Amino acid sequence: MVIAEAVQAEIRELMACYPEKRGALLPALHRVQQELGHIASETASELAALFEIRPIEVMEVVNFYNMFYSTPQPAHHVYVCTNLPCSLRGARDVLKGLAAHLGVDAEGNTEDGRIHLGHEECLGACAYAPMLRVDDRYHEDLDLEAAKRLMDELD
Amino acid sequence: MLEAPYVTSYLSEHFADEAFTTLEGYQRAGGYEAARRAIHEMSPADIIELVKDSGLQGRGGAGFVTGLKWSFMPTDDERPRYLVCNADESEPGSFKDRILLERGSHQMLEGILIAAFAVGAEKTFIYVRGEYAHPTRCLERAVAEARAHGFLGENVMGSGFAHDVVITRGAGAYICGEETGLLESLEGKKGQPRKKPPFPAEYGAFGMPSTVNNVETFSHVPHILRRGAEWFKSIGTEKSPGTTIFGVSGHVARPGLFELPLGTPLSEIVFEHAGGIPGGRKVKGVIPGGMSMPILPAGELDVPMANEFLRERKTMLGTGGVMVMDETTCMVRVACVITYFFRDESCGQCTQCREGTGWMDKIVRRIERGAGEPQDLDILLDVAAKMEGQTICAFSDAAAWPVQGLLRHFRDDFERHVREHKCPYPESFEL
Ligand SMILES: Cc1cc2nc3c(=O)[nH]c(=O)nc-3n(C[C@H](O)[C@H](O)[C@H](O)COP(=O)(O)O)c2cc1C
Ligand code: SF4
Ligand code: FES
16 A cells, blocks of 8 residues: 555545545545655555545546646745736746756756746735745745745755 | 735734734634624524625625525525635735635634525535645634634534534646636536536535635625624725725735725725835736736726726726736736636636637737737737637636737737837836
């Protein structure tokens, strides 16, 4: 089993919150990804068995949502918001500057595979632009220098 | 945690006070008294009548009358009924629901309790966008407190009414803000919107009768119960009562949140509250209500921010996300940002939407590069017109409107790109 027994037990508890257990699929995917970093096909099969659906149905859900990953991921995801309010306040320069700083070609993974740099759509922080998200955390009111420092401090 | 609004009214009055996020602090400010009275002393029909009478309109973008929506829930139906709180807030330019969760979770929960009692719902599903990790934690804390105090659970406030709340995190898909896309996602599926009818009141979450409301909509409800429909109607305009929390972003001196009555002139929001345009520059255009809403040019900012006035200018209040652009801004680049977003987020079920968003993006990008042809402008308008009114959900319309708005007011920017084969705005943000 790839999904630990304790996590499976948590998933069963989540299922009880919904009138149909499939309601717990997104919460379960979040939980499992937190544990394993991504949802591999083997993981999807185990989840499918738990939810009594077909593995392809799990993978369809994984692929539909931006926040679920089906392949192994770097330790950190850095997403710079490039939607309009952020762009108006210099977000695209921050993204380009960070790419140069990290040696990434516009968007992608660093050479050591530790950091993924990318852009994202509006994150609900428009007045505090430019901003970026590192994994689960928002960093707001940035400039390129502050953003670079953030990158250097990532463990 | 977001900064408290610069201008506050009844929704955000206590947002600067950290204690307001706790149940104790919320109760000290009079919190949960309206729910207690509603559940113990009022009938569901009376509550619905009161909310209808207040004229409260949904704050999630479409502006539907809340009390009326609640009255659509079947009463002669044995099936379980659900309430759904739309906390997916992903409309670019919008960040008001975030502060209502971070600093006002109990206020929203009180509104949910009142609504749940009114429509006879046994459970509320709160669907929060996946990126809102911190707001979700704030909400989870409030729910746990409310449960521990017997404000949620088998016997709400000792009344015999049973209600509980389930929080579900989304996972990064704009379309899950559309209410039936949300319902699909809540059921553990791809967030592809459903054909309507049937509407959620008949066939909602898990196929059961459901009412979907926005975070802010619920947050107004305790105040209406506490102070009455007449009080609520005394704020805002005759047709659009109450306040909303405007989020102002872009080229202003003081970007942030401002809780103001509906009907406040856009110019007052931009120039007084948000401090105007920095650097002595002039304003060029303002998107008044989130990315789906058509832009207004500098000359039309006198408009009162309420749908009955905004509609006359061919735009809408949407989510109240005000995006300000100064005179250096290239409107073709603005179009590129918009069409890219909609192309990327279309769920792909409808041909007009899937193909239309792709075409629009291709054409504006060509124009931006200086490779556009004179006929491209009309092709763009033609594609946009075909995207309207024919699809499963309003996303396709929402993708067409802003492009139409840009061409209505800033056609010259597009024509100059075609004529001069380059961008005439050297100081504009670059793509
Ligand atoms: C493409 C699209 C995206 C939407 N996104 C949101 C959203 O993020 N939050 C929201 O409350 N409503 C959103 N809506 C509106 C909802 O469909 C629905 O009208 C609203 O949640 C109802 O609540 P209200 O009546 O309280 O406003 C969206 C609609 C469309 C067409
Ligand atoms: S209009 Fe667009 S987003 Fe809505 S259902 Fe059709 S394809 Fe999906
Ligand atoms: S546009 Fe970047 S957070 Fe909204």
